Amino acid sequence: MSVTVRSATEQDVPLIAGFIRELAAYERLAREVVMTEADLRLTLFGEQRYAEVLIAEQEREPLGFALFFHTYSTFLGRPGLYLEDLFVRPEQRGRGVGLKLLAQLAGLAQERGCGRLEWSVLNWNDSAIGFYDKLGARPRSGWTVYRLTGEALQELAARA
Template identity: 65%
Template structure:
């Protein structure tokens, strides 16, 4: 059984995901995509998650949140690297708590645990992105004193554009 990470919330604990949690992780990914109105963009499969999260090369880690033993949220993250700091960072790719469990402090518990992990691993920072329209998330992050980096614009290459550049 995975080690449980206690929280300040009664009946709530966190734990690192194990391979047997893949269906649960994929379910959270799909729920998040539905919330973000991007359900048609999910191409992840259990097979892909097994290979990329628990295979020979592990590209990311997942923290799961449980409330009364029910899985209610997750945080998927990976290490980045700051050349200016000369140290790694943690990048939070996705954070999701089931709607009926929001407002109980579970999202804060996940972020607090990631902040502690960031410090334990001697990382320089904890970063993430949020969709501009997601005001509930923005308000939540603002309440934690997280600061938006308005001077940066995210760029992305995927699909044909990625293939085109790779073969240039």
């Protein structure tokens, strides 16, 4: 049977939450997951939808997922897609599931007039880096990702 990719529905929230937890465990970041199914329901399927999810399946068995959202490039004057999470269950890796998810995302990017598809990868994830290199993706040198969270975010917001 072939792998199919579909857009997630609200009924998939428990599955998406499970995938996120599996990804966090793989990335050695499980302790950082504070998301709840209620959070996902609100932010993915509520009045304001902040991200979208694709689910890869084979005979209705979930194999992996991709969670993404729109960005904007002022230099291109066009939107982009940012892939926040890509995860394929370990026993399904090497079977084209990740490729199918990324190909679907690339198609969506083209359909939506996006100028680019971007994502981040952990420096130690050699198998993912090798996979991305084979697709023709290239790392962006000269850029460092910054992040404000928790107390630092609150303190800066208080200065507004």
